[in-house]
Amino acid sequence: MNKEEYYDRNYSFDEIEIDPRFKRCEKEMKITFGVQILFTLISVFVAYTLGKGPVEEYKYIMGLPSWWFAVIVVTIVFTFIVIGITKMVFKDMDLTDEGVVEEKKKTAEA
Amino acid sequence: MGFEVSAGARTAIIVTFALYSVILLGIGVYTKKMMDKTALDKYVEEFYTGGRGMGSLVIALMIAAGLCSAGTFLGGPGLGYSIGMAWVLVALAQNFMNFCVLGQIGKKVGIVARRINAQSYIDLFVYRYNHNKIIGAFGVIAIVVFLGSYVVAQFVGGARLFETMTGLPYWLGLTIFAAVVLLYAAFGGIKGVSTAIVFQGIVMTAAVFALFIGALAYIGPLEPAIKSIAAIKPALINPWTWTPKYQLSMWVVFGLVFIGLPHGAMGALTYKDTKAMHKAIILGVIFVVLWTFMLIWMGSMVRAVYPNLPVPDHAIPALAMTVLPPWLAGITLAGVAGAIQSTVGAMIIVISSTFVKDAYQAYINPKADNLTLKKVTTASTVIICIAIFLLALKPPHALEWIIAFAIGGLASAFFWPLLLGLYWMKANEYGAAAGMVGGIVTYILAAGKFLPITMGMHAIVVSLLVSGILTIGVSLVTPKTPKGIIMTWFGKAYPKEIPH
Numbered sequence: 001m002n003k004e005e006y007y008d009r010n011y012s013f014d015e016i017e018i019d020p021r022f023k024r025c026e027k028e029m030k031i032t033f034g035v036q037i038l039f040t041l042i043s044v045f046v047a048y049t050l051g052k053g054p055v056e057e058y059k060y061i062m063g064l065p066s067w068w069f070a071v072i073v074v075t076i077v078f079t080f081i082v083i084g085i086t087k088m089v090f091k092d093m094d095l096t097d098e099g100v101v102e103e104k105k106k107t108a109e110a
Numbered sequence: 111m112g113f114e115v116s117a118g119a120r121t122a123i124i125v126t127f128a129l130y131s132v133i134l135l136g137i138g139v140y141t142k143k144m145m146d147k148t149a150l151d152k153y154v155e156e157f158y159t160g161g162r163g164m165g166s167l168v169i170a171l172m173i174a175a176g177l178c179s180a181g182t183f184l185g186g187p188g189l190g191y192s193i194g195m196a197w198v199l200v201a202l203a204q205n206f207m208n209f210c211v212l213g214q215i216g217k218k219v220g221i222v223a224r225r226i227n228a229q230s231y232i233d234l235f236v237y238r239y240n241h242n243k244i245i246g247a248f249g250v251i252a253i254v255v256f257l258g259s260y261v262v263a264q265f266v267g268g269a270r271l272f273e274t275m276t277g278l279p280y281w282l283g284l285t286i287f288a289a290v291v292l293l294y295a296a297f298g299g300i301k302g303v304s305t306a307i308v309f310q311g312i313v314m315t316a317a318v319f320a321l322f323i324g325a326l327a328y329i330g331p332l333e334p335a336i337k338s339i340a341a342i343k344p345a346l347i348n349p350w351t352w353t354p355k356y357q358l359s360m361w362v363v364f365g366l367v368f369i370g371l372p373h374g375a376m377g378a379l380t381y382k383d384t385k386a387m388h389k390a391i392i393l394g395v396i397f398v399v400l401w402t403f404m405l406i407w408m409g410s411m412v413r414a415v416y417p418n419l420p421v422p423d424h425a426i427p428a429l430a431m432t433v434l435p436p437w438l439a440g441i442t443l444a445g446v447a448g449a450i451q452s453t454v455g456a457m458i459i460v461i462s463s464t465f466v467k468d469a470y471q472a473y474i475n476p477k478a479d480n481l482t483l484k485k486v487t488t489a490s491t492v493i494i495c496i497a498i499f500l501l502a503l504k505p506p507h508a509l510e511w512i513i514a515f516a517i518g519g520l521a522s523a524f525f526w527p528l529l530l531g532l533y534w535m536k537a538n539e540y541g542a543a544a545g546m547v548g549g550i551v552t553y554i555l556a557a558g559k560f561l562p563i564t565m566g567m568h569a570i571v572v573s574l575l576v577s578g579i580l581t582i583g584v585s586l587v588t589p590k591t592p593k594g595i596i597m598t599w600f601g602k603a604y605p606k607e608i609p610h
Contacts, residue, residue: 063332
C-alpha cells in the first residue's frame with residue numbers, strides 16, 4: 001500500500017472487508033455492557049425497593065436486612081451468569097494474522 | 111487513633127511485614143535476572159507487555175489487584191464505616207471488573223495490538239488517531255498527572271498505615287514501600303510487576319479471609335449487631351441515605367468505565383490467547399467479588415465493634431488488631447501493602463511505557479537504537495519511582511479525594527475515544543481530541559464545583575456525556591480517518607507497514 005492510498009480520506013467504508021473476528025468482538029462487547037448495566041439496574045432497584053421505609057421496620061433474613069440479603073443473592077446469581085457467558089457465549093479465536101473465530105462445537109460434530 | 115496496638119503485636123506485625131517485603135525483593139532479583147537474559151531487540155517489548163505471553167492467573171490478578179488498591183482495603187471500608195450501607199452497595203459495582211475490561215475490549219485490543227505492535231495504552235490512541243500530536247501529548251500529560259497523583263496517594267496511605275500499626279516512622283515505611291516496588295518494577299518490568307502481583311493477590315486473599323472469619327466470630331449474631339449500628343444512626347443501614355439517582359451515578363464511576371483506566375486495561379495488552387483470557391475473567395471475578403463483598407461490608411460492620419473511630423480509614427486495621435492474633439494482623443498489613451504495591455507497580459509500568467513510547471520515542475528521539483531504549487526504559491522507571499517517593503514524603507491531603515479525582519479524570523478523557531475508536535469506523539482524531547479535552551475539562555469544572563452542572567449526580571456522568579457527544583459530533587463533521595488505519599483496525603486485509 002503506498003502512501004497516497006494509506007492516507008486517503010475520501011473513500012467509502014464499504015471498500016473495506018471487515019474481519020469477521022471484529023464483528024464477533026463487537027457482539028461480545030455489547031453483551032458485556034448489557035450484563036453490567038442489567039446488574040446495575042437490578043441491584044439498585046432491589047436495594048431501593050426492599051430498603052424503603054423506616055429502618056426500625058426492616059425485615060431480617062439470616063441476620064441481614066432483607067434488602068442487603070437480596071442484593072447478595074443478586075450478586076451471586078450474576079456471578080454465575082458472568083461465568084456462564086464467559087464459558088459458553090464468548091468464542092475462542094486466534095489473535096494472529098491468520099486467525100478466525102473458532103466454532104468449537106460445530107467442528108466437533110463435523 | 112481509637113484502637114490499641116500492644117508492643118507484642120507490633121513486633122509480630124513488623125516481623126510478618128519484613129518477611130513479606132523480603133519475598134518481594136526476592137521476586138525483584140529473580141525477574142531482574144530473567145530480564146538481563148532478554149535479547150536487546152526484544153527488551154522494550156518484554157519489559158512493557160511481557161511479549162504478550164501471560165497466562166490466566168497473572169492476567170486475572172493484574173486487572174483485579176491492579177484496580178483494587180488502597181481504595182478497596184482502606185478508603186472503601188472507611189466510607190462503609192462513615193457513610194454506611196449506601197456506599198457498600200456502590201462497591202458491588204466493581205464486582206465484575208475483569209469481565210468488563212476483557213469482555214469489552216480484550217479481544218479487539220488483542221488482535222489490533224499484535225498488528226500495530228502497541229506497547230502502551232496511549233499507543234492505542236496514537237495509532238488509531240493518526241499520530242495526532244494533540245492526542246499524544248494530552249495522553250502523556252493525563253497519564254503522568256492523574257496516575258502520578260494516584261500513585262502518590264497510594265504510597266501515602268500505605269506509609270501512614272505502616273506508621274500506625276508498627277509505631278515506626280512514616281519515612282521508613284515509605285522507603286520500604288518504594289524500594290521494594292522500585293526493584294521489581296524498574297528492573298523486572300511487567301514480568302516483575304506481574305510475578306509480584308500473583309504473590310500479592312494471594313496475600314490479599316488470605317488477609318481478607320482471615321479478617322472476615324475473625325470479624326464474624328468476634329461480632330457474633332448479625333441481626334443484633336446490625337440493629338446496634340442502626341441505633342447509632344439509622345442512615346448507616348439505609349440505602350436511601352443516597353438518592354437512587356446519585357447511587358446510579360456512583361455505579362457508573364465504579365462499574366462502567368474500567369476501560370478508561372489505563373492500569374486496568376493493561377491486561378488486554380499482555381494476555382497470551384483467548385483461552386487464557388476467558389480463564390482470567392472467571393478467576394478475576396471470583397477474586398474481586400470476594401474481596402469487595404467481605405472488605406467493604408466489614409468496614410461498615412466495624413461500627414458494631416468501634417462506634418466512634420476518629421479516622422474512618424482505620425476501620426480495617428482497627429478490626430484486624432481486635433479480632434485477629436498479632437501474626438494474622440501482620441498478614442492484614444501485608445495484604446493492604448500488597449493491594450497498594452500491586453496497583454502502584456501496574457501504574458508505574460503504564461507511566462513508564464507512556465513516557466518511553468509516546469514521549470521519548472515519539473518526540474525526543476524517534477531513531478533511538480535498542481541499547482539506548484533499554485537504558486531509557488530503566489532510567490525513566492527509576493526516575494518515576496524516585497519522583498513519586500519524594501512527592502509522598504510531603505503528602506498531599508485528602509487521599510480518597512485524589513483517588514476519586516484521578517479515576518474520574520482519566521475515565522472522562524479516555525472512555526469514549528477508546529471505545530468508539532475500537533468499534534466505530536467514523537471516529538477520527540478530531541473527534542477524539544475534542545472528546546478527551548472536553549471530557550477532562552468538564553470533569554474538573556464539575557467535580558471541583560466550579561460549575562453547578564452535576565444535577566445531583568457524580569461529576570463523571572456529565573463529563574462522560576460531554577465527552578461522548580463531542581467525540582461523535584466532531585467525528586461526523588470532519589474527514590474520515592485515513593484508509594490504511596481503518597483497514598488495520600477493522601479490515602481483514604491490512605497494510606503491514608505505515609508507508610513513509
